[in-house]
Amino acid sequence: MRRFGLRPTRQRVALGDLLFAKGDRHLTVEELHDEAVNAGVPISLATVYNTLHQFTEAGLIRVLAVEGAKTYFDTNVSDHHHFFVEGENEVLDIPVNNLQIGNLPEPPEGMEIAHVDVVIRLRRKRG
Amino acid sequence: MRRFGLRPTRQRVALGDLLFAKGDRHLTVEELHDEAVNAGVPISLATVYNTLHQFTEAGLIRVLAVEGAKTYFDTNVSDHHHFFVEGENEVLDIPVNNLQIGNLPEPPEGMEIAHVDVVIRLRRKRG
DNA sequence: CTGTGTGCAAACTCTTTGCATAAGT
DNA sequence: ACTTATGCAAAGAGTTTGCACACAG
Numbered sequence: 001m002r003r004f005g006l007r008p009t010r011q012r013v014a015l016g017d018l019l020f021a022k023g024d025r026h027l028t029v030e031e032l033h034d035e036a037v038n039a040g041v042p043i044s045l046a047t048v049y050n051t052l053h054q055f056t057e058a059g060l061i062r063v064l065a066v067e068g069a070k071t072y073f074d075t076n077v078s079d080h081h082h083f084f085v086e087g088e089n090e091v092l093d094i095p096v097n098n099l100q101i102g103n104l105p106e107p108p109e110g111m112e113i114a115h116v117d118v119v120i121r122l123r124r125k126r127g
Numbered sequence: 128m129r130r131f132g133l134r135p136t137r138q139r140v141a142l143g144d145l146l147f148a149k150g151d152r153h154l155t156v157e158e159l160h161d162e163a164v165n166a167g168v169p170i171s172l173a174t175v176y177n178t179l180h181q182f183t184e185a186g187l188i189r190v191l192a193v194e195g196a197k198t199y200f201d202t203n204v205s206d207h208h209h210f211f212v213e214g215e216n217e218v219l220d221i222p223v224n225n226l227q228i229g230n231l232p233e234p235p236e237g238m239e240i241a242h243v244d245v246v247i248r249l250r251r252k253r254g
Numbered sequence: 255c256t257g258t259g260t261g262c263a264a265a266c267t268c269t270t271t272g273c274a275t276a277a278g279t
Numbered sequence: 280a281c282t283t284a285t286g287c288a289a290a291g292a293g294t295t296t297g298c299a300c301a302c303a304g
Binding site for chain 2: 286287293
């Protein structure tokens with residue numbers, strides 16, 4: 001934690017624990033805030049926002065590119081992709097190595113590729 | 128327009144003209160509103176929102192899956208993908224046929240794939 | 255002790271909604 | 280005329296910010 005220039009306060013450590021204890025997770029700020037409060041850690045929404053942004057800048061987590069009101073954070077920073085269930089705002093990991101992407105286009109002049117996000121949007125079959 | 132159960136009002140026709148006159152476009156609600164007003168079409172923001180959602184339901188346009196505060200609408204409904212310039216909130220089309228996706232994963236039970244979105248996030252090279 | 259982080263509440267941005275007025279058929 | 284869309288302003292949701300107090304080093 002110190003490694004990233006962040007002072008390990010009670011709240012930051014608690015959020016870190018919650019985030020990384022259970023493997024890969026996709027969370028909104030509100031979900032994480034609820035979890036922390038339920039775990040008996042007093043913390044404000046604003047601090048969750050601040051902390052998640054600091055973690056993002058430090059490269060510990062990522063912001064997911066799904067449209068919709070809320071921002072999703074992903075604790076898995078490695079290259080992998082997502083299902084997104086329409087209408088339910090649910091995010092699922094796509095099992096790794098299943099998806100192949102070929103022939104990446106050249107980025108425009110002066111740009112480089114930061115990340116490739118694939119989102120497979122799902123809808124519930126009507127039966 | 129009538130074909131989609133939409134009454135062709137002055138505002139809706141004007142928005143349709145703006146959207147589809149210039150080929151593929153990626154627009155926020157505010158940009159389109161500004162364009163309409165500049166074109167001398169009196170229209171309110173709320174109507175632009177309403178109309179774009181109606182167009183989306185009718186399948187005329189799509190919502191883009193880019194994270195960030197604003198919603199982007201895309202006038203190109205066919206399968207194609209996007210560059211997204213970080214920090215500048217700019218969306219660019221990826222030239223078609225450049226990108227290949229293979230080995231799509233099976234969707235979970237009871238789900239079907241609605242759409243595959245690929246977003247290649249770009250950052251400006253620092254020189 | 256000193257400096258940074260936290261919490262609260264208020265501010266902000268984007269989007270949606272309710273209701274009276276206006277426009278389309 | 281009758282129905283549906285529009286415009287306005289206010290409400291709503293999610294996120295950010297400013298400032299006093301508290302905690303880590």
